Amino acid sequence: xxxxxxxxxxxxxxxxxxxxxxxxxxxxxxxxxxxxxxxxxxxxxxxxxxxxxxxxxxxxxxxxxxxxxxxxxxxxxxxxxxxxxxxxxxxxxxxxxxxxxxxxxxxxxxxxxxxxxxxxxxxxxxxxxxxxxxxxxxxxxxxxxxxxxxxxxxxxxxxxxxxxxxxxxxxxxxxxxxxxxxxxxxxxxxxxxxxxxxxxxxxxxxxxxxxxxxxxxxxxxxxxxxxxxxxxxxxxxxxxxxxxxxxxxxxxxxxxxxxxxxxxxxxxxxxxxxxxxxxxxxxxxxxxxxxxxxxxxxxxxxxxxxxxxxxxxxxxxxxxxxxxxxxxxxxxxxxxxxxxxxxxxxxxxxxxxxxxxxxxxxxxxxxxxxxxxxxxxxxxxxxxxxxxxxxxxxxxxxxxxxxxxxxxxxxxxxxxxxxxxxxxxxxxxxxxxxxxxxxxxxxxxxxxxxxxxxxxxxx
Ligand SMILES: [Zn+2]
Numbered sequence: 001x002x003x004x005x006x007x008x009x010x011x012x013x014x015x016x017x018x019x020x021x022x023x024x025x026x027x028x029x030x031x032x033x034x035x036x037x038x039x040x041x042x043x044x045x046x047x048x049x050x051x052x053x054x055x056x057x058x059x060x061x062x063x064x065x066x067x068x069x070x071x072x073x074x075x076x077x078x079x080x081x082x083x084x085x086x087x088x089x090x091x092x093x094x095x096x097x098x099x100x101x102x103x104x105x106x107x108x109x110x111x112x113x114x115x116x117x118x119x120x121x122x123x124x125x126x127x128x129x130x131x132x133x134x135x136x137x138x139x140x141x142x143x144x145x146x147x148x149x150x151x152x153x154x155x156x157x158x159x160x161x162x163x164x165x166x167x168x169x170x171x172x173x174x175x176x177x178x179x180x181x182x183x184x185x186x187x188x189x190x191x192x193x194x195x196x197x198x199x200x201x202x203x204x205x206x207x208x209x210x211x212x213x214x215x216x217x218x219x220x221x222x223x224x225x226x227x228x229x230x231x232x233x234x235x236x237x238x239x240x241x242x243x244x245x246x247x248x249x250x251x252x253x254x255x256x257x258x259x260x261x262x263x264x265x266x267x268x269x270x271x272x273x274x275x276x277x278x279x280x281x282x283x284x285x286x287x288x289x290x291x292x293x294x295x296x297x298x299x300x301x302x303x304x305x306x307x308x309x310x311x312x313x314x315x316x317x318x319x320x321x322x323x324x325x326x327x328x329x330x331x332x333x334x335x336x337x338x339x340x341x342x343x344x345x346x347x348x349x350x351x352x353x354x355x356x357x358x359x360x361x362x363x364x365x366x367x368x369x370x371x372x373x374x375x376x377x378x379x380x381x382x383x384x385x386x387x388x389x390x391x392x393x394x395x396x397x398x399x400x401x402x403x404x405x406x407x408x409x410x411x412x413x414x415x416x417x418x419x420x421x422x423x424x425x426x427x428x429x430x431x432x433x434x435x436x437x438x439x440x441x442x443x444x445x446x447x448x449x450x451x452x453x454x455x456x457x458x459x
Pocket of ligand 1: 066251
């Protein structure tokens, strides 16, 4: 008989409209799946977890993160987007060895689980050799997180891969598809990260989109961000090439025109917003309002831990504040007498859970606490000083909590974190591998910024 776990007496925020919120509710996990969610569940022969001091939610979904960059965490706090391309993609990425990708993905996936992220789209544009892809997948698989491995381009030189590039996406994705992802039903699935118009010639764009569709995997592309790509009209160009479709996720979207948002909506595309990085690096204002105005619902992403934290709470709050700030400013500037609809904390929690699952194409298995879905469940403690007392549980999660409240995390029915600690992982090893990798990277990079001088901090 499958292992059973009864999470008893928690404040359940199911994110399933038919189940809603259940104060003091029970959730039963059976094997890999959620077996029941109700005010009271009777079950025998199971482990009982007392959730009376906790809020129970579906696991968070991060719909876009370059997890390999975890080895270079914090190396670029002060850069613009151009500075990031120069430092991280042109100088650091070429120095990455397969073991650096393993170290980055291992620590990055552990960090994600620790902060309550149960599904991670790993946008892996570090496939400098086939071994790089193998090591990225090995690390994700060892952690046991639900992952979309988003196979991206190599980064051996900015000039080769990003400036009107004539280099097509590597054919190695076919090997990766056959070797690791022959089924789309597993804990890990495959997507393809493409560069898109402006970064590549139209011939390369067409080739890459057709390759993804030929092997039957979804597509993810950065569009409309920053002073350069913000003017490419990438979605218009994709439309002219006849390539828009419901299998594509558009990341950032800061400087899209109304017509481009309309084209995404009409063709069934999805959106990922990475609010903190967009605000600090100069991608543009997080486009939450425009996305919603076109009938789309965005998901959230961390993007890069070289510049921002890797937890979902930070992203939720940046998006919440940025969108409300934009509307409040409009009320003032236009002297509006009636207050337009303001984004709610529940909207933001939806973006971070069920909408993330939708964007990743995984609503059949995650994103809400629904019987029959896989058991991706997070238990958040309200007993820490930053969360008590609780009046509005959704508001508490979105506006008050952080990773320190993440008490327990189940992915696919398996407990990866309990009692505030990750289970069964050699965290010392993961940290040491990332530090060794960091030392290799900074010692092989010329013209490092002053703050990244090796060993000046002794850390
Ligand atoms: Zn990105």
